[in-house]
Amino acid sequence: MALLLKGFPxxxxxxxxxxxxxxxxxxxGITPTLAILRVGEKEDDISYEKGALKRCSQVGIAVKQLxxxxxxxxxxxxxxxxxxxxxxxxxxxxxxxxxxxxxNDAAVCGALSPQKDVDGITPYSMAGIFTGSSVGYxxxxxxxxxxxxxxxxxxxxxxxxxxxxxxxxxGKPASMLLLQKNATVTICHTRTQNLPAVCREADILLAxxxxxxxxxxxxxxxxxxxxxxxxxxxxxxxxxxDVCFAAAEPVVQAITPVPGGTGAVTTAVLAKHVVEAAEKFxxxxxx
Amino acid sequence: MALLLKGFPxxxxxxxxxxxxxxxxxxxGITPTLAILRVGEKEDDISYEKGALKRCSQVGIAVKQLxxxxxxxxxxxxxxxxxxxxxxxxxxxxxxxxxxxxxNDAAVCGALSPQKDVDGITPYSMAGIFTGSSVGYxxxxxxxxxxxxxxxxxxxxxxxxxxxxxxxxxGKPASMLLLQKNATVTICHTRTQNLPAVCREADILLAxxxxxxxxxxxxxxxxxxxxxxxxxxxxxxxxxxDVCFAAAEPVVQAITPVPGGTGAVTTAVLAKHVVEAAEKFxxxxxx
Numbered sequence: 001m002a003l004l005l006k007g008f009p010x011x012x013x014x015x016x017x018x019x020x021x022x023x024x025x026x027x028x029g030i031t032p033t034l035a036i037l038r039v040g041e042k043e044d045d046i047s048y049e050k051g052a053l054k055r056c057s058q059v060g061i062a063v064k065q066l067x068x069x070x071x072x073x074x075x076x077x078x079x080x081x082x083x084x085x086x087x088x089x090x091x092x093x094x095x096x097x098x099x100x101x102x103x104n105d106a107a108v109c110g111a112l113s114p115q116k117d118v119d120g121i122t123p124y125s126m127a128g129i130f131t132g133s134s135v136g137y138x139x140x141x142x143x144x145x146x147x148x149x150x151x152x153x154x155x156x157x158x159x160x161x162x163x164x165x166x167x168x169x170x171g172k173p174a175s176m177l178l179l180q181k182n183a184t185v186t187i188c189h190t191r192t193q194n195l196p197a198v199c200r201e202a203d204i205l206l207a208x209x210x211x212x213x214x215x216x217x218x219x220x221x222x223x224x225x226x227x228x229x230x231x232x233x234x235x236x237x238x239x240x241x242d243v244c245f246a247a248a249e250p251v252v253q254a255i256t257p258v259p260g261g262t263g264a265v266t267t268a269v270l271a272k273h274v275v276e277a278a279e280k281f282x283x284x285x286x287x
Numbered sequence: 288m289a290l291l292l293k294g295f296p297x298x299x300x301x302x303x304x305x306x307x308x309x310x311x312x313x314x315x316g317i318t319p320t321l322a323i324l325r326v327g328e329k330e331d332d333i334s335y336e337k338g339a340l341k342r343c344s345q346v347g348i349a350v351k352q353l354x355x356x357x358x359x360x361x362x363x364x365x366x367x368x369x370x371x372x373x374x375x376x377x378x379x380x381x382x383x384x385x386x387x388x389x390x391n392d393a394a395v396c397g398a399l400s401p402q403k404d405v406d407g408i409t410p411y412s413m414a415g416i417f418t419g420s421s422v423g424y425x426x427x428x429x430x431x432x433x434x435x436x437x438x439x440x441x442x443x444x445x446x447x448x449x450x451x452x453x454x455x456x457x458g459k460p461a462s463m464l465l466l467q468k469n470a471t472v473t474i475c476h477t478r479t480q481n482l483p484a485v486c487r488e489a490d491i492l493l494a495x496x497x498x499x500x501x502x503x504x505x506x507x508x509x510x511x512x513x514x515x516x517x518x519x520x521x522x523x524x525x526x527x528x529d530v531c532f533a534a535a536e537p538v539v540q541a542i543t544p545v546p547g548g549t550g551a552v553t554t555a556v557l558a559k560h561v562v563e564a565a566e567k568f569x570x571x572x573x574x
Contacts, residue, residue: 106420123410123411123414123415123418123422124410124414126413126414126417126418127410127411127413127414127417128410129417130413130414130416130417130459130463131410131413131455131459133393135410157478158478158479158480159480160480160485166466168418172417172418175474176417179453179474179476182476182478184473184474184475184476184478184479184480184485185473185474186471186472186473186474187462187466187471187472187473188471189466189469189471191444191445191469191471192445192471193445193446193447193471198447198471201488
């Protein structure tokens, strides 16, 4: 039976480490503040926003919610971002994505001030992740995976990590974060040949392919650590990940459940980034 | 006996494709121009500069050489870069690096205008390489490796590529370029366990570890394509790569020689980037 790498204890530990830092900021008259920018009324977005609100309230982070209509014009959205950039009371901005298809995603991401980019969407943050420098912030989901590994004291250095998926939201940044922790990283994707065999090489397998239950027994071997980033609704109303849990759980050493695994840590990482951004703002103000 | 992947024919083919493009620019009154900024009198730098000059003259690219003393102050260097940024007759800037240690490399790289960053050193280019967008330019050496593979019609898509080394100059950008070409990419480094076994998995092995002749027979198997980015002087005055050529050549399917392999293509890629930058400048002017 595999060790269950539950996300809630990880999120709780991160949250508790933030409390004294928020108190220190309060003593300086600063309330760390996150602005959440949502376009339209997509269910996923509303659900994630709700989770972020709850997490922020636990930590003592104020939230400004900005809701724009589904058919908002590009310029209106850019203006809203510009206003948040200039607002000294806002330390971090979360733009819920993917955006409706009539909007230019790259232009929107690029418009955000790098200092407030707490979910790693600007070119500046991308460069920071790629170079391994502390410039900007990594996206919350892949960083959450690293937080889980560290919380459960799973060694990364020298291990073989296989990342399934090369999206900019998870796969590529996760690869760079694992590389920074000295894993030997392999990046797989739809063109990978002999995918199951490549995945079996992994000590740490991070599934971020966006395909429900595609990781089956033939991808796995005993001793593996399995991180599942997928979230897919099933016809019966439940949700599943990229991994076929029933097939994997008897084989591997440890596995994140879905739900309650990697997804449960994301908002805690977001809160951590907002507090960090508020601290940087405070240091800059003091200079 | 392995196929020798010589760099000179690749460089020649790239150069010849550039000639009509330079003519078209000339018809618009534009001479593509590269500024080379060198600090100090390091032998490697002088030798690379000489190679770049020769290549540029073949292509019809004008070169402005700027030489600053070894002990130049940071601000003087930044001012020189600022001046090149503003100079409309300069389309690309090559800053010879590594810089002397008293200079802040990140600040210097960040000061260069992204539009003129023909060797992929700005955060803007880094983000472009990471995201796989056409923003900025990749560094010339790793792109030269891709040019060699394409010239010799070696398939990349679906193949396993192992990159030995994770520097920002070669290893990391090479990994991203190979990933863009749909290779399954593994990034290895000093902390990698069982390195020879991991390297034997490669269909394409790119050695950029910076260690003379560290790739020996146990890293190799028949059928592999071997790209060697190393350049190391030997006591007898000759130079060698990261690969022990005598051990590799009887085993692998194809190998780049050192010298005359990957290094021979770098200045051709540089010239290609300068012409591209001049073309973009010309298009922008026409709008």
